[in-house]
Amino acid sequence: MSEIMNNQLVEKLLDMKPYSLTTEEKKNLFLSSIREAINFHYKNSVEFRKLCDNKAFSPQSDYLLEEIPYLPVSLFKKFHLKSVDEKDIFKTVYSSATTGDSPSIISLDRITSLRQTKALIAIVSSFIHEKKDFIVMDSDDASIGGNDIKSRVSAIRGFIPFMKSINFILNKNLQLDPSKIKNIDFGKTYCIFGFTWLIHNVIEQNMDNREVKTLLTDLKDPYVIHIGGWKKLRDINMSKDKLYQNICDFFHTTNNRIIDIYGMTEQLGTVYPECEYGNKHVPLYSEILIRNTVTLENEGIGKSGFIQLISPLPRSYPGISILSDDLGHIVGIDDCPCGRKGKYFQFDKRSEKAEVKGCGDTIG
Amino acid sequence: MEILLAKILIFNGKKTDIETNLIEEHIKKIHQSRNWLHSKNVDDIIEYFDNLGKFWASEFKYKIGVNSRYVSLFLSQRYMENKLDVALHGNRHALDSFVDLGDNELLFHAQPRGVISHWIAGNVDLLGIFSAIQALITKNVSIIKVPAKHDLLIDLLDSFSRVDTNVIKGKDMLQCIQAIYLNRNDVENQTVLSKVADVRVAWGGWEAVNSIISLPKSPFTEDIVYGPKYSYVIIDEISLKDNLSQIVQKIAIDVSMFDQYACSSPHTILIDSTNNEIIDNFARQLAKALDDVNRILLPKQTINEEKSAEIISLRAESALTNNVYSSKGVEWTVISSVETSLAKPVFSRVIHVRRLDYYKLSNENNSRKIQTIGIVMKKDKRLKIIDNLTLLGGDRCPNVGSMSLFDSPWDGMFGMERMVRWVTTYK
Numbered sequence: 001m002s003e004i005m006n007n008q009l010v011e012k013l014l015d016m017k018p019y020s021l022t023t024e025e026k027k028n029l030f031l032s033s034i035r036e037a038i039n040f041h042y043k044n045s046v047e048f049r050k051l052c053d054n055k056a057f058s059p060q061s062d063y064l065l066e067e068i069p070y071l072p073v074s075l076f077k078k079f080h081l082k083s084v085d086e087k088d089i090f091k092t093v094y095s096s097a098t099t100g101d102s103p104s105i106i107s108l109d110r111i112t113s114l115r116q117t118k119a120l121i122a123i124v125s126s127f128i129h130e131k132k133d134f135i136v137m138d139s140d141d142a143s144i145g146g147n148d149i150k151s152r153v154s155a156i157r158g159f160i161p162f163m164k165s166i167n168f169i170l171n172k173n174l175q176l177d178p179s180k181i182k183n184i185d186f187g188k189t190y191c192i193f194g195f196t197w198l199i200h201n202v203i204e205q206n207m208d209n210r211e212v213k214t215l216l217t218d219l220k221d222p223y224v225i226h227i228g229g230w231k232k233l234r235d236i237n238m239s240k241d242k243l244y245q246n247i248c249d250f251f252h253t254t255n256n257r258i259i260d261i262y263g264m265t266e267q268l269g270t271v272y273p274e275c276e277y278g279n280k281h282v283p284l285y286s287e288i289l290i291r292n293t294v295t296l297e298n299e300g301i302g303k304s305g306f307i308q309l310i311s312p313l314p315r316s317y318p319g320i321s322i323l324s325d326d327l328g329h330i331v332g333i334d335d336c337p338c339g340r341k342g343k344y345f346q347f348d349k350r351s352e353k354a355e356v357k358g359c360g361d362t363i364g
Numbered sequence: 365m366e367i368l369l370a371k372i373l374i375f376n377g378k379k380t381d382i383e384t385n386l387i388e389e390h391i392k393k394i395h396q397s398r399n400w401l402h403s404k405n406v407d408d409i410i411e412y413f414d415n416l417g418k419f420w421a422s423e424f425k426y427k428i429g430v431n432s433r434y435v436s437l438f439l440s441q442r443y444m445e446n447k448l449d450v451a452l453h454g455n456r457h458a459l460d461s462f463v464d465l466g467d468n469e470l471l472f473h474a475q476p477r478g479v480i481s482h483w484i485a486g487n488v489d490l491l492g493i494f495s496a497i498q499a500l501i502t503k504n505v506s507i508i509k510v511p512a513k514h515d516l517l518i519d520l521l522d523s524f525s526r527v528d529t530n531v532i533k534g535k536d537m538l539q540c541i542q543a544i545y546l547n548r549n550d551v552e553n554q555t556v557l558s559k560v561a562d563v564r565v566a567w568g569g570w571e572a573v574n575s576i577i578s579l580p581k582s583p584f585t586e587d588i589v590y591g592p593k594y595s596y597v598i599i600d601e602i603s604l605k606d607n608l609s610q611i612v613q614k615i616a617i618d619v620s621m622f623d624q625y626a627c628s629s630p631h632t633i634l635i636d637s638t639n640n641e642i643i644d645n646f647a648r649q650l651a652k653a654l655d656d657v658n659r660i661l662l663p664k665q666t667i668n669e670e671k672s673a674e675i676i677s678l679r680a681e682s683a684l685t686n687n688v689y690s691s692k693g694v695e696w697t698v699i700s701s702v703e704t705s706l707a708k709p710v711f712s713r714v715i716h717v718r719r720l721d722y723y724k725l726s727n728e729n730n731s732r733k734i735q736t737i738g739i740v741m742k743k744d745k746r747l748k749i750i751d752n753l754t755l756l757g758g759d760r761c762p763n764v765g766s767m768s769l770f771d772s773p774w775d776g777m778f779g780m781e782r783m784v785r786w787v788t789t790y791k
Contacts (some may be wrong), residue, residue: 076681295692359567
């Protein structure tokens with residue numbers, strides 16, 4: 001019975017437009033929905049139950065959103081967490097992993113996958129409004145995949161519902177293939193889509209390539225959607241302003257057509273696109289809290305901390321409340337000039353691995 | 365190319381902010397103080413540092429924090445006389461003239477080696493200053509490469525000039541020290557510092573110490589390496605029954621001092637008991653003590669978000685298989701587990717409580733990386749265990765509560781003895 005309730009509440013949320021309610025209007029519906037999700041995972045995930053018990057958190061008690069225990073994102077890299085039977089898993093998604101790190105492994109059942117697809121469509125529709133012809137900054141080799149979908153493939157597949165057509169323009173070595181650009185019909189308005197670091201690499205490699213530049217001259221003010229974080233670009237001191245300038249110059253577009261999408265493999269579907277005012281918006285289907293990095297208390301507007309992501313969508317794995325290594329801050333609530341309601345935030349940076357110094361450092 | 369300017373912070377007996385490309389010309393001047401220091405009697409030098417210790421205890425009490433009382437003890441006349449006597453084969457006056465140490469034919473005189481270069485690690489700036497003072501007491505002049513966070517260290521050194529005795533003027537003593545800040549990539553100046561040294565004292569982690577000892581040096585240069593080390597605690601069941609509350613309080617101080625970044629800070633506590641309830645109860649009591657120490661005595665220092673993220677992850681991972689007791693924020697963490705090995709250090713007040721498996725520990729202790737083993741048990745049993753354990757690793761086995769108090773010997777060495785050159789003549 002409670003599971004049916006859960007479905008009903010999540011479905012009710014998913015039937016609503018992602019930015020249609022104020023935070024106050026959203027509050028009770030979201031909390032009820034997450035409460036059902038917590039009950040489900042407490043019952044079905046040993047690991048989630050242990051973490052709740054360790055925090056002396058009872059799903060039956062009255063609690064606030066900020067009192068819900070969180071799973072650090074690293075847990076998904078070290079444990080294969082599931083809340084449903086193995087037979088119900090129909091695909092496994094992996095996050096991209098940095099060097100020396102393992103990817104997160106996320107097991108999806110059909111219910112979770114469907115919810116995530118619904119959420120993604122609703123959210124992204126608010127930004128690109130209708131299906132577009134896509135130029136994908138990736139190799140079409142990456143589109144081949146079975147049940148074990150690697151992170152880039154998984155991201156590309158998530159956007160298929162928005163694609164009128166799809167043109168992969170990189171070869172299997174992830175280099176721009178001019179012959180593939182020649183197939184593009186420049187009469188259309190395209191949406192260029194890819195991972196942030198890959199878009200940067202392509203621009204960097206072809207900045208002075210006359211042939212490519214000539215071919216791209218006729219691009220008409222395309223949208224550019226980029227995903228996947230900034231870590232690799234920060235490592236080479238590439239600022240957002242500089243990257244956006246390069247994107248505008250290379251693809252003949254303007255800043256307000258570039259959409260940076262924040263999201264996590266551990267909570268697919270509930271993504272956070274950036275509006276034309278530079279703010280990432282929280283949809284009805286999830287909630288964002290900012291945790292002080294020392295006290296772990298919930299922070300108010302403007303203060304930077306770890307980003308906690310809460311969403312009732314995951315059913316096959318207990319990823320309903322996760323704490324990321326990313327730092328961000330809430331910019332405002334319900335009053336972004338773009339008109340979207342709900343919280344909006346900005347990503348600050350990703351925390352790196354801690355470096356130990358001093359005579360107690362015995363790691364050689 | 366990046367220009368790496370060195371900053372000379374203590375020079376010519378005063379605080380400065382000289383920036384220079386090459387430190388060679390400046391550090392040559394340190395030699396000018398060697399004769400002055402050599403001409404002083406060791407007891408007069410000890411008296412000076414006794415006065416300095418008292419001055420620090422009053423003027424720097426809050427800046428030094430909980431270590432303040434210990435600093436004053438370390439520098440006290442009686443303590444230092446005793447430590448120096450032990451280090452110098454029973455007679456500290458060997459530093460002043462030839463003395464009879466009991467040899468049938470020879471007399472002995474301990475001459476300073478000369479210039480001692482110290483590389484001080486940021487996590488233990490106070491421990492580092494002790495090695496500089498040991499150098500001065502053994503009549504060596506010192507060049508101190510300070511860490512990036514060096515305000516307290518420089519203030520303490522600069523305060524030498526504010527303390528005088530009847531025999532020694534503080535400003536003269538300060539002439540025997542230079543303090544320099546070098547960029548970690550400034551290999552050229554680090555090499556100068558290394559080549560000028562008769563003794564190199566390196567405090568630091570694995571990477572830092574390896575990079576220091578790889579610098580070119582004279583074949584006659586002595587190396588004193590403090591770190592990289594791992595420390596832990598062993599407690600037996602009977603001691604816990606008798607003294608649980610005192611033991612947890614003392615360990616909480618050991619864990620909290622230097623925020624566990626010192627080589628002498630414990631990372632694992634091994635309980636000699638097969639009763640899991642006793643082990644877990646100990647962990648719970650330790651958690652309470654850590655909370656008290658953090659609130660009252662030693663508030664946690666600033667922690668960066670990377671370390672916070674690491675602690676949060678570890679807590680969650682551990683909670684799946686073990687018992688985790690922790691502060692609401694990331695101040696302290698106790699992980700009580702059924703494992704028996706020495707835990708990987710996490711630092712930042714994360715302590716593992718485990719059951720002692722003596723056989724396993726004997727194998728793990730087989731390393732010069734092991735430094736301090738805090739041991740709580742009756743004397744006879746303790747001495748026997750220490751003898752067996754330290755055959756291959758482990759340098760000091762103090763009581764809990766004083767694990768991070770700098771002592772002589774340290775890291776298995778009488779540092780002050782290593783700072784002198786023994787000269788002999790016949791009787």
